[in-house]
Each structure stands twice: as C-alpha cells, then as structure tokens.
Amino acid sequence: MSFSLVKRWCETPLMRRVLQFKVYRRKIQSYNMTYTLLRHRWMKRLPTAVFSSSFSTQTDKDTIDLSKFPVDRVRNFCIIAHIDHGKSTLADRLLEMTGAIATTDKNKQVLDKLQVERERGITVKAQTASLIYSHQGQQYLLNLIDTPGHVDFSYEVSRSISACQGVLLIVDANQGIQAQTVANFYLAFEAQLAIIPVINKIDLKNADPERVETQIEKVFDIPREECIRISAKLGTNVDKVLQAVVDRIPAPVASTDEPFKALVFDSNFDHYRGVVANIAVFGGRVKKGDRIVSAYLGKTYEVNELGLLRPHEHPTQKLFAGQVGYIIAGMKDVKEAQIGDTLYLQEQPVEALPGFKPAKAMVFAGMYPMDQSEYPGLRSAIERLTLNDSSVTVQRDSSMALGAGWRLGFLGLLHMEVFNQRLEQEYNASVIVTAPTVPYKAVLSSPKLIKEHGSEEITIVNPAQFPDRSVVSEYLEPMVLGTILSPDTYTGKIMTLCLNRRGIQKNMVYIDDQRVMMKYLFPLNEIVVDFYDLLKSLSSGYASFDYENAGYQAADLIKMNILLNGQPVEELITIVHRGRAYSAGKAMCERLKDSIPRQMFEVAVQASIGSKVIARETIKAYRKNVLAKCYGGDITRKMKLLKKQAEGKKKMRRIGNVEVPKDAFINVLKRKDK
C-alpha cells in the first residue's frame, strides 16, 4: 500500500505560523524532498521561490486538482465512539498515514482544538479533514467528518452524519459497548449509513476483543467478521481501516453534470474573513468567483475562497459533486450561513435540500456575573461564544437577588458544562450558574388565555410564569429515553435509583454474560441535576449513561413557593412533580437554613404548595450578639468588622423583614459542586 503522492504536503498551518523560520530552514535542507509549498495567508510575505518544490508530479503548487476525484473516488465518513474509546487518536493516525499531518509523537487530538475538548477528551465542535489516499493504484479523497461523541451534541452529530455515507463505530476492546456507543449507533443506523465496527486498544493488557465482538453481534446485529481490531495508539491495522472505508462505504450519490447544489452542515466565524461555511457538495461544481445563492435567505454572494479542510483550510480552485470542503463568500453573520441551508448558483436555481430541524434547548440555567460590574464583560463573552454555537439560546433575565443576567438554553447537561467551561477558560469569566431546569408545557383551558398566548399549548421556561392549575387542563413535562450500561452486579442499585427518579423500565438485556443494558423512560427533570453523578458513584464508575429526547408527557406538576416568615421569595419558586415536592421542599429549606445568617428574630423557612406548608426549618433568633470587650485599643478592629457588616447589609435582599445575603441565594440556586 502506498500513501498519497502528496504525502507530507503540509504541516499544520498553525505550526507554520509559530515556527515560520524553522520551517523555512527545514525547507531548504530538505529541498529535494516531498515538501510542497502551500500558499497560506500567513506565508504570503515569504519568498515563494525558496519553497518551490522539486516534486515532479506536483507542478501546480497551489492546488490539488479536485477534478481528479470523481464521485466514485470520494468517501465521506465519520467516527463515532463513546468517550475515551480512542476516536481522536484514530483520527490522528488517519491524518498521519495519509500525510495530512506530519508523523510525530506530538499529534494528540489534532482535530480537538478547544481546550475543553482536550481536557475532557471529547469533541464539541465537528471538524472536517480531507485525506488523500492511494489504494490499488487509485487515489481516493476520504473526507473525515469528526463528530462530537455525546448525544448532547447529537445535533452536530446528525448534521455531520447527513454529509456522510458511512461511519467507523469505535469500541474500546477493554470496556466494550457503552451507553454512547449505543446512542451513536442508532443515529447512524437510522440515517442508513454503512457501519464499520472498529475494536480499538487491542494492545491493552485486559483487552478482550472476542467479547466485544460478541456484544457487537448481539446489540447491533453486525457479524463479528466485520469488526476490525486495531490499536490506534500504535497504528496497528489502521491501514485496514482505510481500506475498509474505500471498500465498504459507498460513494456519495451525486453527479458533476447536475447544477451546483451544496448543503451547509457547519459554520464558523472568523473575525477577519467572516463566515466560513462547511459544505457538502451534492451536485455540480463550484469555483472561486461564482455567484451563489442561499436558499434560506435568497441572498446572493460571491465565492471568495473555497477549498478542502485537511484539517486546516487548504484553498483549491473548485469543489466537485460528492466532495466536502469550506467556502467563504462574504457572509458577515453566522446567521447568514444557516446550518442546513442549501447553496446553489445564481443562474441555476435548484430545489432546497431537506435541511435539519433546529436544535431545541432542553436544559435551562440562569447565568449571572459574580459581580454586576462584570456584566458587560460577561455579555460580550457569551455573545462571542454563541457566535460559534448557535444551539445555545440566550434570553436576558434578571433576578432580584442575583442582578442582571441571562437564562441560557442548552441541548443537554454536558453541553451546559462545556459551555461554562469554555466561558471560564476562553473568556476568563466567573459566573454564577443556577441549577438547571427543563422547559415544561401547559395546555391552557381558558379561551381568554389561549387568545392571549396565541396558542393552546405554552412552554414555561421561567418557573415564576407557571400558570395556575385552574386555567390549565394539563401540564406536560419533557421525557428522555435513557440507556444505561453496567456490569450486572450493580443492577439492583441502579434500578432503585431509576425508580426514585420516576424512571419506567422499557427494556433490559444482557449484552454479554456480565454486562447489562437497561433502557428507562425518565422525566428529563429527574436526571438534569445529579443523576449521572449518583449513577457513577454507586457503580464505582463502571456504569455509563446516555439519553435521547423522547417528547413530552402529561405530568402532575405543581408550583412550590419558598417563604421566609410568610413572605414568598420569587427567585426560589420551583416547579416540581407532586410526588417529589416534599423532598425537594425539605432540601431547599435546609440549604436556606444553613446559608441565612441568624437575625434578631426567629425566621421560619417554609416550602409551600398553594396555602399548604409542606416543609419547615427554623433559624433561631440571636439571643446575644455583642462583643464583650471594647475599649480604646480595640476600636479600629471593631469598626472594620462593623463597617464590613454594614456594607454587606446594603447588598442584602430583604424579604419581608428578613435580610438574605446574596450568598444564600447562590447556595440554594447554584448547581452543587461536584
């Protein structure tokens, strides 16, 4: 097997930017080797002559001639896997072996650019890399579309999948099938993609590929012979994977003879060049200077630049049917590059592709600056971050206790965590994040209200706006179908936990003689806060969990008020299931009791439903609060203390006659630290 002729064609542009002079020297030394100059915007100032390649077959140093890759020489695929099963390592190897990046020890998660991705070992943002691969004397263009592994990002996954014809389903030879493996499999299966099972980490001591093959056979109904056993870390059998991509994944169905038609499956924002849209060409061809139209907006743009992602942008002259690449066409706003939009040539209108359902936020959380003076900074950080993650919904919100902030909607819990982490790491913003809530729905019964809202069914994101039972015929809550995989020794404990969370078991199968897969229907509300942590701790970390949305179901929901000496606290209103009201109320009262300082009078902390009190804690009054000794020498210290208290007093929120420090709200509202 030989690698592409354009092997080592490019170093990563970033490397080149950082090591411009080093590269320069190396180029001279290796004058007769296979290096070829890639004209890149960072390199423009360097004299091109020095870099002229002596490589005879590659005369045009600027472009890869994509016309050499007709549709039947193109394969579009993605890699899906449970977290840490080695997806990114395999991607690194594929990139190296096809010469997209140099082979060094330093290639670790090349496609995971974000700090959060590298730290958590996950992919958040889909990346694309075009690989040029020679197989049986033919050159193939393999487009690897890297997908986020987690179902929270299934929106990104399904977008990526729609541009693919096949997937590599990676399973750890030691851990076997995990919850995310199952969830991802179904996404691919439903999209009718060719699935190539790859068993990774066979070099590990405890690797048991036999067993994993059995699981794959049992759970996914894929014959064990189709599995490829590899070690991505050592590179073992990775070439077989490339061969399988060519042999088993069908070429995209597209023709260069048709009019140009492309799907926008992702977009990024670049401050200098505007929107960079990732497209899959479904028909025809497109070149620099073409005038293209967005089917969604009807706006016309001129193509300024296009090319392959290898994984870094590599400009080419044209893109042809079946190929995947990027396009820059003077779009100034990410909203102009609507994901799922269809692009076509101005003079040749086509019917728009089906596109995607927009992602729906399923987990909401309030976000507030630690200090109100940090509001503008946090605002711009959130704006910048949402620019590249259009799935986050942003709504301004304000709380009497926490000040001005936002209510953000996320696709799921991990999505929320990743967003927070990026906010902190990339924008250095410190925020108070409130405990997540889910969007409830109410079916209104009063014609007047229906008229007011313009629909019979309303969605409630802010608990304070929860409509009264009397005007509602039914409340609905979002449900999810959860998949849990675990060694069977923990089955009992897990079932108890699920039952406590109002889970209904749908299914339970042994995927081999020790591991069980359970499916439960859960109210989303029951799993958003601490379910995953509890599951992990009761199974010593062995159980894995994943979920997919499963619509709405009628639920017996009630609004719970928290009262301080009889006065309701607006920001603590909570929507709970009737059966969970008591324990939720008790927990909130306890947390409040611990965080409200003693006052000069007794404070009753109560949880109530309607006029009925369901939980109560009492903060006893101070009986003595005075410094015993205070003479001349002590004043300075004493004054400082009192002044600090006076300052704190100014910031306290008064509920009736009770003074509540901001910290108390934070303690009650924020997510518990893990």
Add this chain to the structure above:
Amino acid sequence: MIKHTLPAARRAFSPGLRCFSEASGGEISEDVFERAGHPRLTKQASLYVHWPYCLRRCSYCNFNKYIRRENNDHMMTECLQRETETLLQLSQVSCITSVFFGGGTPSLAHPSTIAAVLESVSRRAYLSDKAEVTLEVNPTPVGKSKLEDYCRAGVNRFSIGVQSLQDGDLKILGRDHSSHQALQTVEEARRLCPGRVSVDVMFGRPKQSAESWENELSELLRVCDDHVSLYQLTLERGTQLFKQVLGGEVTMPAEDVTAEMYQCARRILHQHGFLQYEVSNFARHKAVSHHNTSYWKGRQYIGVGPGAHGRFVPRGEGGVVREARTQTLEPDVWIREVQQRGHGTRRRIQLSHLELLEEVLVMGMRMSKGINHKHWELFSPQLGLHEVFGISNDVQELLQSGQLILDDRGLRCSWDGLALLDSILPALLVMLERQISQRLQMDHHADGQTKRISNPQ
C-alpha cells in the same frame, strides 16, 4: 480665608501655641469646630499606658504582650516617660482626666515606674489629685504585696483579673494564680482603695455550664467591691486555646448557653444593686470607671507604650483633625524609636467627620444610657440624632420591636437590645453614612467648595 491660614499660623507659632489656640478658640470657624471637635474635647484627654510584658502566656490571650528576657525596668520607665511627654506636648491637652495602666501585666512594673509616668504627666498637663488612676492587677501574691506601693505611687483604683473562681478553669486558661490568691488580692485592694476596686470575670469558659456560672457569680458577689466587668471568653485565632478547641481537646459552651449566662449575670448583678452601665460593666454606688467611660463617650485619649492606641488632635503640630494613632508593637523596636525621636508612633490616620461619628456611635451605644442629644451635638452640631436616624425603616423596626429607643433623652438600646448591639449597629451605620454623605452633597450644592476643609498635614 481665615480657616485656611489658621492652621498654618498655628504651626508657625507652635512654641506659644497653647496661648494662641486658646485665645483664638472663639474664632474657630464652624468647620474646624466640627471636625476637630469642641474645645472641651480637644483640650483634655485620658491617658492609657501599656505595659507589654507578662510572665507567661494565657491560653486565650492574643493581646500585644511579650515574655521579657531580662529586666529592662529602667529603660522602659524612661521611654514611657519620654513618650508621655512627647505625646502630651503634641496633643497640647491642658488636662489629663484619668490614667489607666494596662497590659500585658502592668502589676509587673515597679511602683516607681508608675510614679515616674504620673510625674511626667503632671509636668506637662494638669492631673487632678482626684483623677482616676487605675492599674490592672494580676492577683498573685507578688501582685498583692505591691498594691500598697502602687497606691503610694498615685494609683487610686485597681482592676483585678480574677477571671474565675474555679482553680481547674484557671489552669485551662493558663493563669498563674489560684482563686484563693485572687480573693486575697481583692481583699487587700479593697482595704487600700475602698469602693474603687473592680474585678474582671470571664464566662463562656470551656465546659462551663449556666448553673455553675450562677453559683460562681454569687460567690464572687460576696467578696467583690463595687465594680464588676464580665467578659465572654472569645476564641481568638492563633491562641493555644483556639488550637485545643480545633483539635477537639477542649469544648466551648454553645451560643445559646453563653447567651443564657450573660442574661443570668445581668439579672443577678441587678438584683445585687449593680447597675449595668455598659455592655460588660456593672457598678453600684456610682463606682463606674471614668477612664473607660471616656472611651465610650468619644473623648480624646493618648496611648503610650508598645502597641497602644490613641485618638486625639495633634494640635502641637497644627493639626485640627482627630487622628487614630498606633504605637509600634514590639517593645524593643518601640524603645529604640522612643530613644531616637521621642515617640514610637507607627501609624496615624486622620479620621474623617464620618469616621469620627461612626466611632462615637459605636462606642456610645455600648453604654446603657446610650448617646444623649447633647453628647451627639458635641460631635455633630448640624445633624441631630432624630435627623440622622429618625427616618430609617430599619431604625423604625428596631424601635417598634423594642430593641432601640430614640426619645427626648437620646438614642440607646433597651435592656434586650443591648445584648444584640452588634446586630443593631450595622443598620445605624448604614443610615449614618447615608445622611452624612447626603449632607455633604447638599453643602456642596449650596456653597460650592468653601465648606471643604483644607488639610494642614
């Protein structure tokens, strides 16, 4: 213009300053008057003298005290005298109203030291024969034996650190005397200064119960004189006791228990004719501590000795603003500084008008009589108590709940309120700041910058 030139003139004529300032007293503009205080305030002060040495460390104490390596009585005496004279000169006070020797353990000082300091005072200011001169006494046999000499030196009031009548507790607290020795010292002191002996006792001690405290207090009342100071033992960081409690070796009584102890002590002392005149101080037959009362009334005081604090207007260098002054902490360094420049003042901070009023408020409210209108007017002639506090909702609530009283007499805590003073003060401080800053803004609008005081320093 006069208020701008006046301080400069004072500085220029500082040798004859006392005369000058007295003569010009009547002409002092309102602003200077307001910030420097009434002449009655700036011409007199009390004197606190700090003796920094102890024989051993008490387990609960985090005060500025040192174990002496060698006897330096002679040097200490000289330095205390020198600093007293320097600061008296700087303050330009004509009268010292009281002297208090505290520590440390001032009863370790030689009586001649006490005499020497008092002589220095008399050289620079008027010190009446009747002025209260208090000495803190550690009730050991040695301390007891020196009482008579202290009296001869000029001390006329003793404050005796009895702390506890339980020998076991005295041991835990790290005290170097027994309860018996303490009682003997009290007896001797009463013989020498009848009606002018105070005893210090501590409650909230490790493992103490409300009941045992009641018994102890009754026992104490049989032997004590006319003044009792009660302190709740507070756990201070960095003390041995703090470590013991943290380590679980020693348990402290719960908050509710110490609150009960305090209330019960107030009741019992009241029944025995002791009036509570301050949060921790009780007296019968009007035997109040004049020295301490002057702190609570916001009067000037001069602090002499390592780590001593003072509050006075340095009129000797033309100052018109009261300063918060702190002397150097470490005795050796302090000695060197006094020898080199006559005083060991380490920090001086000018108090703004608001800061001064804040101190007046915080200290004044500790007295059961609180702050009367006249007392307040002395410091705040333009904004009365009613104007500052009358309109606040917080204050209204405190008045309604009966914790606070604001009437013709002035502002004070009720019996119940006094035990909760630290919960009341923040509300009052917030109000005070708001009113004063509003007033400042109004003045600015009214007559521009002219109300601003130019600072002579």
